[in-house]
Amino acid sequence: MHVPDGFINAPVSAVTGVVAAGAIAVSLKGARRELDEKTAPLAGLVAAFIFAVQMLNFPVAAGTSGHLLGGALAAILVGPYTGVLCVSVVLLMQGILFADGGLTALGVNITDMAIVTTVVAYAVFRGLVKVLPRGRRSITAAAFVSALLSVPAAAVAFTLIYALGGTTDVSIDKVATAMVGVHILIGIGEAAITALTVGAVIAVRPDLVYGARGLTQQLKLRVNGELVDAPEAAPVPVPVAARTPHRKVWITGLVASLVLAGFVSFYASASPDGLEKVAEDKGISAAAEEHAAADSPLADYGVKDVSNARLSGGLAGVIGVGVTVVAGTGVFWAVRRRRTTDVSPSQVA
Structure with a gap:
């Protein structure tokens, strides 16, 4: 769903730039x-994983x-x-x-x-987690539904942006119908x-999944015939040996x-993605402009001057x-470091 230059006019592009900068x-x-010390290194890996999977058109x-768009997975x-x-x-690297x-x-x-x-x-994920039974399967199911809905939501958002600043005279109804229809499938x-990725991480290290935090149920004790909350156990220091799986993950x-x-x-589908196909079918692609980085040594996910397509694409992906x-x-x-420096000595104590 990468929008090229030329699809949206300058004023609306500038407004979305301000919105993006603010966000x-x-x-x-x-x-x-x-x-924290767990999610900081994991976040960089998540970005790299999203980059890699976005190369796999299905x-x-x-x-x-x-x-993959990746917003649900990252969140x-x-x-x-x-x-x-x-x-x-x-998106910046791409x-x-x-x-x-x-x-x-x-x-x-x-x-x-x-x-x-x-x-x-x-938003969908948190709503589902609150109503579903607590457990790993619920997290995975909520991840599936939230990711499913996020893609057509992005298609609707593009349609609204195009309605405000589209550079071609194409019926918005046609664009909306085509965009939402194909992106439901995507x-x-x-x-x-x-769901598969979240489920795999939960199976190995559930403590690394941000969306699974706070889902442990409070233990109950029966006292004089009534159920009361069990006192929380004192935190136990985690030995270095027990933290090595984090590095393995x-x-x-x-x-x-x-x-x-x-x-x-190399084996990904060569067919145009949802936005490209809609743009071709509806005549929007005629407004596309040449990319400013079209002469980049890595343009179009290939290494310049490497003639072997498999090697060129593979090297570009690894880079x-x-x-x-x-x-x-x-x-x-x-x-993360800024957060640490913002903490006062009294808070640390």
């Missing part, structure tokens, strides 16, 4: 409360493909504020290095793919990827991201994962 500023502040209908794993930053980092998503449309893409998907997904793939996730981007991506994990981890550690 990122709010998210930087909110992420200070979400990030077929959804005749001549159309879809890919559930590391928190909604940090999730907005994760997807924003991915726009600057790979000429994917216009630079003048960066505000549109962040608003649509980072803000809308994350906010909608996490949402099923998004939901499956999100990070390494496993990074290796999986590198394999997906460097090898599996993208590496750059994204470094950039993301740097941002999140800086936010």
